[in-house]
Amino acid sequence: RIYYKILFSLRTHIVIGYVLLMLFSSVIGTFLIDKFLFFQVEERIKKSLVQEIHEFRMMAVDGINPDTHKPFGGDLKNMFKLFLKSNIPDDDEFLVAILNGKVYRSSPLALPSWFKLDSPMVKTLSQVKTAEEGEFLTVDGNVIYLAQPIIRGKNHGVFVVLHATAGERQEVIDAVFVIIKVSVVVIIIFSCLAWVVAGHVLKPLHLLTNTTRSIGETGLTQRIPVKGADEIAELTTTFNEMLARLETAFSSQRDFINDASHELRTPITIIRGHLELLGDDPQERKETIELVIDELDRMSRFVEDLLLLAKSEQPDFLNLEIVEVHSLTLELYAKAKALAPREWRLDTMASGRLQADRQRLTQAIMNLAENATHHTKDGDVISLGSDLRNNQVRFWVRDTGEGILLSDQRRIFQRFARGSINRRRSNGAGLGLSIVQAIAEAHNGWVELFSRPRGGSTFTIVIPLKPIPKPRQRGGRNSFFHSSNFWQGRKGRGGQGAGGDEGDKKTWGRGGFS
Numbered sequence: 001r002i003y004y005k006i007l008f009s010l011r012t013h014i015v016i017g018y019v020l021l022m023l024f025s026s027v028i029g030t031f032l033i034d035k036f037l038f039f040q041v042e043e044r045i046k047k048s049l050v051q052e053i054h055e056f057r058m059m060a061v062d063g064i065n066p067d068t069h070k071p072f073g074g075d076l077k078n079m080f081k082l083f084l085k086s087n088i089p090d091d092d093e094f095l096v097a098i099l100n101g102k103v104y105r106s107s108p109l110a111l112p113s114w115f116k117l118d119s120p121m122v123k124t125l126s127q128v129k130t131a132e133e134g135e136f137l138t139v140d141g142n143v144i145y146l147a148q149p150i151i152r153g154k155n156h157g158v159f160v161v162l163h164a165t166a167g168e169r170q171e172v173i174d175a176v177f178v179i180i181k182v183s184v185v186v187i188i189i190f191s192c193l194a195w196v197v198a199g200h201v202l203k204p205l206h207l208l209t210n211t212t213r214s215i216g217e218t219g220l221t222q223r224i225p226v227k228g229a230d231e232i233a234e235l236t237t238t239f240n241e242m243l244a245r246l247e248t249a250f251s252s253q254r255d256f257i258n259d260a261s262h263e264l265r266t267p268i269t270i271i272r273g274h275l276e277l278l279g280d281d282p283q284e285r286k287e288t289i290e291l292v293i294d295e296l297d298r299m300s301r302f303v304e305d306l307l308l309l310a311k312s313e314q315p316d317f318l319n320l321e322i323v324e325v326h327s328l329t330l331e332l333y334a335k336a337k338a339l340a341p342r343e344w345r346l347d348t349m350a351s352g353r354l355q356a357d358r359q360r361l362t363q364a365i366m367n368l369a370e371n372a373t374h375h376t377k378d379g380d381v382i383s384l385g386s387d388l389r390n391n392q393v394r395f396w397v398r399d400t401g402e403g404i405l406l407s408d409q410r411r412i413f414q415r416f417a418r419g420s421i422n423r424r425r426s427n428g429a430g431l432g433l434s435i436v437q438a439i440a441e442a443h444n445g446w447v448e449l450f451s452r453p454r455g456g457s458t459f460t461i462v463i464p465l466k467p468i469p470k471p472r473q474r475g476g477r478n479s480f481f482h483s484s485n486f487w488q489g490r491k492g493r494g495g496q497g498a499g500g501d502e503g504d505k506k507t508w509g510r511g512g513f514s
Contacts (some may be wrong), residue, residue, distance in 0.1 A: 010205070014198045019191050026183040034176045041168040042144070046133075048090055049146040052161040053131075059083050060150055074152035080105050080159070092167045098158040100128045114138035116479070127300050128158050141166035204232045209238055220247035260306070265296040305431040309438055319358040319441050325350045325393055328358065329386040332365045332395070336384055338372035341364075347385025347398070356463060358445055361395070364439040367432045368397040368459045375457070392445075396460040404451040413437050415449070422511035435463070 065072045072079040080097035085106040089095050094115070095107040103111075103122060114122060114136075121136055128147045134144040145162045205226070211224055220243055226236045274288045329349045333365060337344045365384070372382045376399050383398040404412065413433045433447075436459070440447050443463045451457035 010203055011195070011198045014202075015191060015195050018194045019187060022187045022190070026180075026187065030176055030179055030183070033179060034172060037172045038169065041165065041172060044161045045144055045165065045168070048093065049125060049144065049161045049163060052087065052089075052093075052095065053146050053148050054157070054402055055087065056083055056148055056159045071151075074155055076152055076155045076157040077104065079150075080157065083159075087163075090163075092164045092311075094162045096125075096160040096162065096163075098122065098126045098160060100156055112138075112140065114140060114143070114160070125158055125160050138164075140164055141169060153308065173393050201232065204236055208236065215243070222251060264299065264302070267299050272466050302431070305435060308435055309431065318360060318437075320357055323354045323356045323358050323361070325352050325354055325386055325388060328361065329384065329395070332362060332369075333384050335362070335366060335371040336382070336397075339370055341378060342373060342376055343379060343381045345381055345383040347383050347396075348387060350386040350388035350393060352388045352393070354463060354465065357439075360439045360442065361461070361463075364436045364461055365397065367394055368461075371432055371459075372397055372399040372401065372457070375399065391465045393463045393465065395463075396458055396461050398456065398458040400456040403453040403455045404449070404457055405453055409449055409451060 048127075059079065059082070060072070063072055063082070064070065065075060065078055066082065067078065076099055080099065082096060084095055084105050087095060089107055094111060094240065096111070096115070097104045097106070101123075125145070125147055128149045130149065132147045134145060136145065142165045143162050144165060145160055146157045147161075150159065152156045204224070211222055215222060220305050223240045223243065224236050226233050226240070254487055271292050274291055278285060326349050329346075333344070333346045369382065369384065376382060381398075381400045383396075384397055385398075387394045387396075419431050440461050440463070444466070445461060445463040448460040448462060449457065450460075
């Protein structure tokens with residue numbers, strides 16, 4: 001198992017990839033070096049041949065016969081003899097003078113076996129009429145030649161410069177073999193170094209793996225230290241962020257289960273207790289049935305609220321249409337007045353159109369209005385209104401009731417949470433404001449809260465006029481909840497939540513107080 005793990009590990013794959021890349025580059029590099037070196041050899045050979053031919057032409061045109069002190073003229077023998085005597089060929093180079101079809105002289109005197117007097121090569125070169133270059137394939141390899149004919153009267157001479165490339169080619173092959181040997185040693189050494197470096201680079205991944213294995217539902221507080229700013233560090237940071245989200249999700253799930261079980265356990269206990277004590281008295285049976293029905297209705301509302309919150313995460317939660325803000329405000333005010341005997345007031349009303357779900361918005365505002373009735377008493381004022389500015393529509397519910405403590409203003413938007421002031425006045429499950437926030441976020445908006453203890457509260461739903469993207473991810477810690485508490489300055493009149501005179505205030509954004 002250990003060998004299998006090592007063989008198929010990411011570290012092994014990295015090193016194998018590195019070795020294959022090095023081998024491929026070495027093969028390509030060696031091939032190119034071989035071609036380049038031999039090309040240079042051929043260029044040097046050709047340059048040397050051209051130089052010899054050029055010097056012979058100079059002698060044939062301007063040369064002086066040392067015996068007569070006159071130009072050579074038709075004395076090709078003395079011309080060849082003097083030139084071959086005064087020029088020393090390079091290694092593997094041969095200077096040959098052919099006169100009237102026969103080899104007259106050569107330098108060096110000993111010619112290789114492939115250049116025999118009666119060979120086809122000699123016969124071919126002796127018949128050259130114009131300057132010519134070419135190659136011969138011999139038993140010793142390729143032979144490059146340049147031939148310069150010279151005709152003076154009845155004499156037909158050919159000066160030939162030949163160069164056997166076998167020696168230079170062998171030198172190139174030897175150099176290439178040295179390069180191959182060095183490359184193999186370098187690949188082996190650097191493969192070992194690559195194994196060590198890959199292990200060091202992948203060390204955070206092993207730590208990530210071990211941390212992942214050790215994490216359970218109760219171990220989500222662990223975090224991996226972030227070092228550097230490379231891709232591994234980015235992965236580590238992302239993993240830590242994922243752990244934070246999982247920790248929040250598990251915590252929320254645990255709280256949700258605890259709170260939900262508590263909320264359901266109470267009515268179930270009440271129903272069971274009364275049914276167990278149910279007697280034969282008709283009046284008692286009637287009262288018990290009414291109480292059981294009331295508790296069942298409360299459980300039904302609780303389940304419906306949970307289902308609503310669950311459905312708010314789905315893309316088909318909203319049924320969008322074009323809504324007239326002015327008429328919707330009047331409709332909301334008419335419905336709210338029937339909730340409880342309070343001093344209801346209608347503040348400013350906006351005129352304009354909004355793309356929204358009319359029923360969901362009505363549900364959210366009615367939740368706020370009903371919540372206001374639970375925290376006010378007869379004679380208190382509850383105001384509704386709407387406003388349109390900065391491409392945003394704002395609906396608010398303002399009351400002059402008991403207000404909300406600063407410490408409760410963020411918490412009350414969580415599920416099953418209730419405020420600390422008169423928290424038992426409502427018999428709800430604490431899901432109303434969570435529903436309001438979910439509906440606002442489904443419209444790409446948010447909820448704002450302005451309140452102070454014993455000074456009333458203003459809840460404002462802010463809906464942008466821009467089209468709502470679908471589908472959207474809502475809820476959790478990324479919700480757009482804004483809450484403000486002002487302890488000094490003026491309290492403001494209707495429409496405070498819509499951006500009126502807010503006085504000296506503190507505002508909550510995503511990261512806390514700002």
